Amino acid sequence: MDDCVFCRIGRGEIPADIVYKDDEVVAFRDINPQGPVHVVIIPVEHIPGIKEAEERHQGLVGKLMLVAARIAQDEGIADGGYRLVVNQGREAGQSVDHLHVHVIGGRAMHWPPG
Numbered sequence: 001m002d003d004c005v006f007c008r009i010g011r012g013e014i015p016a017d018i019v020y021k022d023d024e025v026v027a028f029r030d031i032n033p034q035g036p037v038h039v040v041i042i043p044v045e046h047i048p049g050i051k052e053a054e055e056r057h058q059g060l061v062g063k064l065m066l067v068a069a070r071i072a073q074d075e076g077i078a079d080g081g082y083r084l085v086v087n088q089g090r091e092a093g094q095s096v097d098h099l100h101v102h103v104i105g106g107r108a109m110h111w112p113p114g
Contacts, residue, residue, distance in 0.1 A: 006098035010044045019074070024060060025067050027103075036106030037075045037082070041067050047099040049088050061099075068103045077105035083113075 008014045009028060016028035019039055030038040043060050047053055053061055065084070072078040082105030087094035 004046055004096070004098050006040075006042045006096050006100060007046050010042060020067055020071060025063055027067060027071055030102065033104075034102075035104045037072075037077050037104065039071050039075070039103040041071070041101045041103065042098055048097045049094060049099055050086055051088055053099065064099075064101045068101055071103050072105060075103075075105070081105065081109070083109050085113075 005014065009016045010026045018026065018028050020027035020041070024044055025041060026044060027039050027041040030040050032038075041064050043057075043064065045057075045060070047057060050061075068084050069078070072082045082103055085102040085104065086100070087102075
């Protein structure tokens, strides 16, 4: 989508602090971090949310998780623990209608998350 902020980041039209990029996935530091490490991982393909993901996206959704684990390792939070968050819909806190995974770590996380 031409006006989707995450699509525009993925295409390099909006600057971001990119920590990982390949042909399918882009990961960048969140502009409003909720921890010492807060990275957002997006598919390059525009998928509005997890509920719009299709069977053909199975490998891509799995790749988002594997990239999250790699980023946690690279950022030094893998051993201490980290949280992966996928919000679906406004009531869950999804503010950009583009499937994305948050990797948050570097501090103690509590449950329930709120």
